[in-house]
Amino acid sequence: MPAPKDLDSSLSLPALYGAKLRKLRIRAGWTQRELGDKIPIAHSRIAQFELGNEVPTDDLSMRLDKVLGADGDLHDLWVHAKRFPPKDAFRRFRDYEAKATAIHKYQAHGVPGLLQTEAYAREIIREALPWCTADQIEEKVAARIARQHVFARSEPPLLWAVLDEAVIRRSVGGPAVMRAQLAQLLEAAGKANIELQVLPFEAGGHAAMGMSVTVLSFHNAPDVVYLEGGTLTELVKDCREVARQSHRYDRVHALALPLALSLKRIEQAMEEVGACAPYEES
Structure with a gap:
């Protein structure tokens, strides 16, 4: 049996939580499989937590704390770890995205990466990462556009995206860049495997205020959810939490304009790009 991988608890709060979990498990004299059987949960999930x-979810963390006799210390650490999920969440999401058969997505702030033009992507990345050099930005733009190769598969995934109206109204990169981006959205919506809807301003408050939600589905694997909010991201695999976040997406989807009206709203936004006077600092 290979030696267990060394843990560096200084990497992140999730890593610190994982190190604490392993220490408690070893103190109890259990293998990952034995601890998993007591929860119950697959031992592979225990391994991922420890790494x-x-x-884990709130409920699962409390069960781990109780079974390991941590007297609340492990779950107290979870409260902080949950606020700062693993930093490789996007990398793992990207891997899942490449294998998905269906992608249902609500975008709060920007056009989905799978539908971005190169110019729009460059502007988004440049604004989000002002400390990056021009070469670093170009590398990130190329990586984002490369994700669109998923549609070149022999069986491309279904992409059903609900865009907040702010996405199509905020002029990113100026009128020319934004018109080209909106035109690409309209062109994409004409494909059999892509559906676009707009969540209108008049819908008011909704279940995903301030965050974006992506539900990934697969041929022979359970759904996975990817959450984005500000600088924090999270990949959700726990079936109970996936169901909750899918419910969140469904509630937003239910408020969106019908398909035909959504495309008309995008066309209207395209016509109105540049109609407002440019913003000038006083």
Whole structure:
């Protein structure tokens, strides 16, 4: 049996949680499989928690704390770890995205990466990462556009995206860049495997205020959810939490304009790009 991988608890709070979990498990004299059987949960999930690659749900963390006799210390650490999920969440999401058969997505702030033009992507990345050099930005733009190769598969995935109206109204990169981006959205919506809807301003408050939600589905594997909010991201695999986040997406989807009206709203936004006076600092 290979030696257990060394843990560096200084990497992140999830890594610190994982190191604490392993220490408690070893103190109890259990293998990962034995601890998993007591929860119950697959031993592979225990391994991911210990490596800091995943953070358990609230309920699961409390069960781990109780079974391991941590007297609340492990779950107290979870409260902080949950706020700062593993930093490789996007990398793992990208891997899942490449294998998905269906992608259902609500975008709060920007056009989905799978539908971005190169110019729009460059502007988004440049604004989000102002400390990056021009070469670093170009590398990131190329990586984002490369994700669109998923549609070149012999069986491309279904992409059903709900865009907040702010996405199509905020002029990113100026009128020319934004018109080209909106035109690409309209062109994409004409494909059999891509559906676009707009969540209108008049819908008011909704279940995913301030965050974006992506539900990934597969041929022979359970759904996975990817959450984005500000600078924090989280990949959700726990079936119970996946169901909750899918419910969140469904509630937003239910408020969106019908398909035909959504495309008309995008066309209207395209016509109105540049109609407002440019912003000038006083």
